[in-house]
Amino acid sequence: MGLNLNIFKQFFYSLHDLKKVSTFRTYKMRHAVFYVFLIALIVFIPTLLNGSRDIVKTREYFADTKTEFEIKDGKLSTNLDKPKTIELNSGTIVVDSSASGEDEMKASMEDADANFIIGEKGFAFGVDASYTEFKYENFGLKNLKKDELSIAPFYFVIFFGAYYLTLAGFTFAIVSLISLLTNLVGQSMKRGLNYTQSWKLTTYALTLPAIFACVMNLLGSAPNYLFGVLWLTALAVYIFTVKEIPKVKTEKKQ
Numbered sequence: 001m002g003l004n005l006n007i008f009k010q011f012f013y014s015l016h017d018l019k020k021v022s023t024f025r026t027y028k029m030r031h032a033v034f035y036v037f038l039i040a041l042i043v044f045i046p047t048l049l050n051g052s053r054d055i056v057k058t059r060e061y062f063a064d065t066k067t068e069f070e071i072k073d074g075k076l077s078t079n080l081d082k083p084k085t086i087e088l089n090s091g092t093i094v095v096d097s098s099a100s101g102e103d104e105m106k107a108s109m110e111d112a113d114a115n116f117i118i119g120e121k122g123f124a125f126g127v128d129a130s131y132t133e134f135k136y137e138n139f140g141l142k143n144l145k146k147d148e149l150s151i152a153p154f155y156f157v158i159f160f161g162a163y164y165l166t167l168a169g170f171t172f173a174i175v176s177l178i179s180l181l182t183n184l185v186g187q188s189m190k191r192g193l194n195y196t197q198s199w200k201l202t203t204y205a206l207t208l209p210a211i212f213a214c215v216m217n218l219l220g221s222a223p224n225y226l227f228g229v230l231w232l233t234a235l236a237v238y239i240f241t242v243k244e245i246p247k248v249k250t251e252k253k254q
Contacts, residue, residue: 007034014207018237021204022244025197032200036175039203040168042210046217048160050090054116055156058093061086069097071144074137076120083108090220091115106131134159171206178202178231182238189239192248198238205238 005013010031013020024031062069069078076097083096094112099105099119109117109124116125124133136142139158176199183198193201209230216222 007031007038010035010204011038011207014204018241019244022201022241024204025193025200025245027200029196029200032203035203036171037168039206039210040164040171042214043171044164044167045214047163049218050088051156051160054088054090054093057088058086067095069095071136071141074121074135074142076118076136083112085112085114088116093118096120102131102133105133175199175203175206178234182235185235185239186242189242190247191242191245193242193245201241202234202238205234205241208237209234 010021010024061067067078067080067084069076071077078095078097080095080097083094083098086093086095092112092114093116094108094114095118096105096108096112097118097120099108099117100121102124105117105119105124108119109115117123122133122135122138124131126132136144179195179199179202182202182205183193183195186193186198186201212233213222213226213230216226
């Protein structure tokens, strides 16, 4: 159907022209795949901005205080006699070189009412099912001294890159899962859609929810029920998009 629109024009139309979006189902699969990476990037923006500011603030704290630390053979040691908390833009971080395992790190975060921890063998964030841990050695931080903090941002670039790719993979999985539902909805609307076409349209239906999630997280006011609201919004956008597709005509039996 002529030349396909580039990813930015697809994004623009996804904001206001569902009739045009409905034609994207005929585009090659690679267009939808690239669009998933764009969706993941939009959702990733608050993490990148807040995380960058938090890294700078944490580095300045260690550089300006008498807190001594060293990572040697992948293990952190400090001169702190008890865990230290640092207030950041996106929450609270606790420095606890005595916390080595997952249970100890979770307990230390809970005691400090923190959502991020720098422990003995690595750093972690989140609690319960969202708990994610990274070892120092995985980022080349097997050995690091306080006076070498100037090179630390390089390792966090690697961290953010890995986090973004993980988020993109999670987005792919979510789109594939949601498409099972949207495909059933699309078929019930008699538009002759198959799973692949529903997958494509589901991807574009995530545009508004991704923007809402980005804005809410930037404002720091994302409620617990936001996830459910966003997916209901995506489903509603998908349904309105499918309505723009002509119904499949069926021959009446004589």
